Amino acid sequence: MSREAKTELIQRFWKASEGNDLDAIVAFWAPNAINHGGQTAHSTHRPPTGLEGLKRVMASLHTAFPDRKYHLEDLIVEGDKVVCRLTVSGTHQGVPDIPVEGGMLMTTHPPTGKAYVIQHIHIFRLEDGKIVEHWAVRDDLGLMQQLGIIAVPGQARSSFVP
Amino acid sequence: MGEKRSGMPTDNPISVLHHVLEALAQGDWSIFDTHPGLYETREHFPRLHAAFPDLRYTIDTEFGAGEFIACVVTMHGTHLGPYQSLAPTGTPVSFLVLWVDRIVDGKIVEHWALPDFMSLFQQLGGMGPFPPPLQDLT
Numbered sequence: 001m002s003r004e005a006k007t008e009l010i011q012r013f014w015k016a017s018e019g020n021d022l023d024a025i026v027a028f029w030a031p032n033a034i035n036h037g038g039q040t041a042h043s044t045h046r047p048p049t050g051l052e053g054l055k056r057v058m059a060s061l062h063t064a065f066p067d068r069k070y071h072l073e074d075l076i077v078e079g080d081k082v083v084c085r086l087t088v089s090g091t092h093q094g095v096p097d098i099p100v101e102g103g104m105l106m107t108t109h110p111p112t113g114k115a116y117v118i119q120h121i122h123i124f125r126l127e128d129g130k131i132v133e134h135w136a137v138r139d140d141l142g143l144m145q146q147l148g149i150i151a152v153p154g155q156a157r158s159s160f161v162p
Numbered sequence: 163m164g165e166k167r168s169g170m171p172t173d174n175p176i177s178v179l180h181h182v183l184e185a186l187a188q189g190d191w192s193i194f195d196t197h198p199g200l201y202e203t204r205e206h207f208p209r210l211h212a213a214f215p216d217l218r219y220t221i222d223t224e225f226g227a228g229e230f231i232a233c234v235v236t237m238h239g240t241h242l243g244p245y246q247s248l249a250p251t252g253t254p255v256s257f258l259v260l261w262v263d264r265i266v267d268g269k270i271v272e273h274w275a276l277p278d279f280m281s282l283f284q285q286l287g288g289m290g291p292f293p294p295p296l297q298d299l300t
Contacts, residue, residue, distance in 0.1 A: 038278040040236050040256035042285050074262070074274075078227035083262060085274055103280045121260035121276045123223065123234060135223070135234045137260040140280035 003077045006126055010082050013131070014070040020062040022055045029054060030130040038137045045099050060096035064106060067091055070120075080127060086120040088138070092147050102147070103140045109149055116146040175231045175265040176224060182270065183235065186211070187218050197270035199263065214239030214255070222258075229266055235259045237277070241286055248288050255285040 001009075013028045029051060037047040048056050061068065068090030076083040088101070092112045099107055118139040125133035144150040182200070185193035189211050194204040211217055217239040224233035238256045241248070257278045264272040 036234075036258075038258045038281060040258055040278075040281070042254065042256045043281055044284045045281075074230075076227050076230045076232060076262070078225045078230075078232075081223075081225050081232070083227075083230075083232040085262060104284070119274075119276055121262060121274065123232060123260065135258070135260060137258055137276040137278045139276060140278070141283065144280070 001126065001129055006077045006082055007075055009126070009129065010075060010084060010124060011072065014072060017058065018069060022058055025058050026051045026054050028131055030127065030132045033131055034133045036133070036135045045104060048098065056098055057100055060098045060100045063094040064092060064096040065090035065101060066093055080125050082124045082126065084122045086122065087117060088120050089115065089117045091115045101138055101140065102143045105144060105149055112147045112149070114147045116143050118142045175226045178265050178268055178270065179224065179231050179233060179263065183219055199270035199273040203273065213241060213243040213245035215242055216240050229264050230262065231265060232262045235261055245286065248286050251286055253286055255282055257282045
């Protein structure tokens with residue numbers, strides 16, 4: 001796969017991810033793909049696994065933020081890896097079934113109707129034209145603050161960088 | 163380990179990354195004078211380090227593409243100092259940071275990093291106990 005083909009594949013993936021055609025979205029993923037999300041040994045939540053798990057994630061995203069947009073700021077390809085730096089925006093319109101953007105608190109909070117703009121970074125590993133591995137960190141804390149669901153005293157900015 | 167680590171010239175962007183991560187873990191803030199792209203990190207990282215003085219890191223994946231490097235870093239530490247509004251809890255934590263730099267002539271000139279602070283706050287109990295989700299996670 002050429003660099004251009006990988007770029008185009010991931011661009012199409014983000015465009016598909018703005019919609020709710022779950023089959024079209026999971027078609028970008030290999031059945032045995034590993035979705036690390038942002039989890040570590042101490043994480044309190046692990047994303048559901050497999051293509052069915054991925055569909056649940058995307059369905060929950062669509063419920064919570066049906067108008068979400070993924071604006072690609074940077075897309076970097078090297079070998080089998082693709083990095084995306086994104087600005088993500090939308091409005092909070094529903095209650096997701098499982099923790100997605102915003103995390104666990106979103107699953108019990110009524111929709112606020114508020115708009116948000118946050119940063120994401122994603123890294124994909126591709127094999128044979130499919131996503132086989134994925135890491136992501138979102139500014140969930142910034143999102144929750146913008147929606148007014150949580151406040152973190154003493155924090156000057158909605159997102160900060162280590 | 164006693165040597166002055168900052169400002170070591172190197173042309174390899176991955177070496178620059180390793181050098182910067184090591185300096186950050188060691189609390190060597192002179193690193194900020196070398197890398198102009200870390201101006202926001204200069205503002206925030208020392209506070210994080212004070213809250214987790216044993217902060218260390220593992221690089222889960224890393225790669226370079228021209229002037230850019232990207233990596234997945236897991237930060238590990240123990241909550242031994244105040245962090246935001248939270249008094250020290252002694253809790254061991256780990257959280258992911260996705261990190262992208264543009265490196266020119268051995269210097270970080272642009273830096274984007276997203277730490278999973280939401281997960282960190284959850285691990286510290288900073289969000290209070292969570293009610294169960296609407297649907298069971300299986």
